[in-house]
Amino acid sequence: MQENVQKEEGGVSLLEILRLLLSKIKILILVVLVAGLAGGSFALYTSWNDLHFGTSVEFYVNPEKPKATNGNGASQFGVYGAYGRHVMDNMVKLLESESFTEQLLLDGKTLPKLKFVAGETTPLGEVLGSGTSWAWVKEPSQVERDAAPQDKVWAYDELENALKEAEIARGLANQNVGKLEQYTLSLTDLTKTFNSMSLLMADEWLALHLNNKLANASFNQEEYDDKVATLTETSPEYNDFKKLISLYDKMTATEAQIESVQADIKDLNEVFFQRADDLEKVALDLWRATPGYKSVLKNYSKAVSYSYLETNADIDDANNLARSFIYVKIAVVGEQNQPFAEEVHRRVKDIVPEFVKNNMTVPTDYEGTNCERITRTDEIHRTNPNHRTTQVIKYGLLFGAAALVIAAVVIIIVDKSDKRLRDTEVITKKFNVPILGIVPSIDELNEESHTRKVAATKAPKNTNQEAK
């Protein structure tokens, strides 16, 4: 009677797993290659536009003191010491603040010259298109206008109106300024002509008195009138005098016009210019309230970063050019933003020194701050030239490794799930039944035989050819 079949639990041996994976090495290699290719393609696709542009600008800052000191050793260059860490910390915080970022956005002007432009703009394009101090605000479409809350629509409309009024006010002011210039030029010409004629006039007394009259200097009217009465048409000074009087009248009229325009301009200054400034302040506040403002400000903040380096310095060492450094790093992503980076770069170079000078906390016995740019080759350039290559390699390896692990796990699971007869020794071990015989696969052997026959039929031809 046969013994009952005994069941045994199979284990997972590391050696078995390694052998299994080795037997499927072609599959694993293929999977790794395909996954690596996929990873590389993915990396190339995602990093194609991931181009970084930027540069670094260095400024050195140090307190200044006039050469005439109280004897505490002045350096020949007039610089003393270096700023302490807490001062530099505060300065960097000021530079990173929203108010300074807005100054960058406004290109250092206190008030923006705003222009309302219809059409689509990107947040960066709101500044890109300027190149100057203009800020562009996106006009809402009718659909956006209809969908927006009423106060938001009001804000846009108010902004538009404020900007238009400011333009008109400035236009009027500029017209009067133009007129003033014109009158002033005219008066200048008349004066020149008058002076020339005065010098040529025979009666010097009359010329002098006319000049005095023109200049509102001391003047004897009776004596003048008596002199004028003596002149007749036959008098030799009569024609010159008449011409001079004509010029005098014109000059007087022009002066009156000038006074009038100046009065107008004064009124304009008081009314329209102030009105323009007020309106522009309103426009600025409204502009700050628009969604585009925040995003543009954010773009500037993201594009620029600040840090400092404080060197150790002996404050009383006259020959030590002790100084601190402020580093400004500009970085943008995307080739389309390279012009933006260049614009930011220009503004940083223009605005930062003045800002630092005006805002640095100066010790009491120092006069002021010196801030100077020391980098001279700092054009905007590509900062990650090998980015695509590194990303392709990185993602290719990552995908390949992940695919390898997943494939290995799947292979192991599939293999362990395969409970078919693969190891004939299982029969003897598990069932205690002898194996009477193992019949090999006829199809497999026939295939191998066929392959050998084909190779054998080709070989004699080759050897015969070689023999020849």
Next chain:
Amino acid sequence: MGLFTKLTAKISSHAHAQRANRASKKHKKHSHRAEYLLSKDTPFDVTEAFRNLKASLSVSVPKKEHGVSIMVTSAYPEDGKTTVTTNLALMFAQSDAKVILVDADIRKGRIAKYFKRKSSPGLSDCLSGQNSLDDVIHHSHINENLSYITCGTHSPRPYELLESEEMKKLIQELCQRFDYVIIDTPPVLLISDALALAPSTDGGVLVCRHQVSYISDIERAINTLNFAKVNLLGIVVNDYKAPKVSAYGGYKKYYYYNSYGYGYGSTNPEDTDTAEETPATPENATEEQN
């Protein structure tokens, strides 16, 4: 590890159930399968494997005064049972033993196709009394030592026929006349016909297919045969495919014949000059006998 075991068991049982389902469906339909008989074109490894099988069986089967009856079965169809049975009988016949091959798969016997003959009259006709034993015994043209009985006319009661006294007497009669009675039976896990022959035979052989038969099926088949008190002589692994990398170790010993194949009568045309003998294929054996 517990989760891993559960996962692999789940996948395995699903695949196993699908195979069992396919097997039961195929057994109902007529499936077109090739009949393979050993010939001079048979690869040496295969011929030698059957020769070894014959030798193993000769040793393991109990010695008796009269002939020996061996039933050959499998767990499920398409394990190569009929091919192994037929070629085993052929191998026995080559060693000058008188062999009769009986197709006891009355439902779907295929031995008639191997010999290019109609299946009736055959075993079922003899058992039902319609034909005598001599009417159903046919002599093979391949080897004169080999005779065979086909399955016969389809019967609605195959199990009863195989379990009957007539079958027992038939086997006894055949054992008197022949040295070996090799009986091809239906798959044991699909139908119970094979179990009806258990008391009448001297031993049983279970055929399984490499990388097709499930360990659990083999286990169940062995348990079923043991329960039916079949004298299980051993297992034949059919359609064995050597692994490319020896992941499970030790299989080369079953294939060392490859290195001997060219030295001991290979069919490879390159080695015909160095061969000492040609493999004993049925055609050669017939020619020699003639």
